[in-house]
Amino acid sequence: MAGAAGRLTKLAEEVLGDPLPVRIRAWDRSESGPPGAPTLVIRNRRALRRLLFKPGELGLARAWVAGDIDVDGDLYEALDLLAGTIWERGGDAPKPQRAAVLRALARPEIRAAAKELLSLAGLPVPPAPPAEEARPRRGALHSLLRDRQAISHHYDVGNDFYALVLGPSMVYSCAYWEPDAEAADGVATLEDAQRDKLDLICRKLGLTEGQRLLDVGCGWGSMVLHAAREFGVRAVGITLSEEQATYARKRIADAGLADRVEIRVQDYREITDGPFDAISSIGMAEHVGRAQYAEYANALYALLKPGGRLLNHQIARRPLSDEETYRVDEFIDRYVFPDGELAPVGRTAGQLEDAGFEVRDVEAIREHYALTLRQWVANLEDHWAEAVRLTSPGRARVWRLYMAASALSFERNRIGVNQVLAVRTPDSGAAGMPLRARDWRD
Structure with a gap:
């Protein structure tokens, strides 16, 4: 010793x-x-x-x-x-x-x-926090100003950095992994899995040509691009990140879809040009917060046409015996998602129902996120020197620890992720849903 x-x-x-x-x-x-x-x-x-x-x-x-x-x-x-x-x-x-x-x-x-x-x-002097730590935030929790600051801290760290981690799909949410008989090891690639996830969401939403889609928290535009290209919809994507919006607009222009897809730097609380035929919210609701969630659910309900569908893809935590003891993880709050909060899936479904939605399907895909995160960590480690050059050593270390620890949390069932499909069912009760569960084609 x-x-x-x-x-x-x-x-x-x-x-x-x-x-x-x-x-x-x-x-x-x-x-x-x-x-x-x-x-x-x-x-x-x-x-x-x-x-x-x-x-x-x-x-x-x-x-x-x-x-x-x-x-x-x-x-x-x-x-x-x-x-x-x-x-x-x-x-x-x-x-x-x-x-x-x-x-x-x-x-x-x-x-x-x-x-x-x-x-x-040694010397009893408190070291200054690393520069990558989120600075004191202005404004009330989950106000428009403070949410913009929180989103900027996480997403405005460089599109090139995210491209290294996420790969060509530029999708920053759980992929959907299917067996691939043509692959050497029988497993799909990350790009295939992300494409399959976007396609699954489009089918769950029942998208058809000419419909109008709102993607809340559109990131780098992958969902609206896929929906417009493959399903013929007109789409609006909103984000609070200027860097994401710039990147998404270029992708849309390069794909020749600028006449059908619009990207806005806008909060969901600021949208006034509804209604939409369908709404997707993929990996965004974790930023909303417990106190604000009812307003989020009510806003999306109001933006949908009667009969319109919402696909809410959201990370969930396990319920606690005493919910009042829940506290936000300090590492995540200071370095990854400032002001982010997780809720049990039951509460999420209940709040959507309180807003008027009819919840029609909940699919748990926890293991899929563990696979996705391990792929992202491998991408980061394979391009470590470039990731450090594009951001900072500290920022690269934040993402490596956050993603590796999160992969283990999904594997250990400490957190999960769920796709909740809900409908603004008309007064007639005709929700327009398929009779057979999980047959999203008709």
């Missing part, structure tokens, strides 16, 4: 009450922990100061983004091993477990170890 690594391992195991499942390599080149396990690399003392001044997930996140800590070995394996030891002991942990940790921190030997950690950390 000689050296900083041994001392840190001892402190961690005293606090957690369990053996540390990963190795530690410290700045003094000392190592400790199980041989052959992934190694948590603590590059400098500043990492400890970040944890001392912001204990828990935010301190770890800042250390990761700044490059003060790293993982040597398989990142997925390291995160999987650490999940049950660190992150799942946080605010969502059962109260008895949290109480045990607090009792451990009160023991004299733990207090002594904490003093040793202070001595290891």
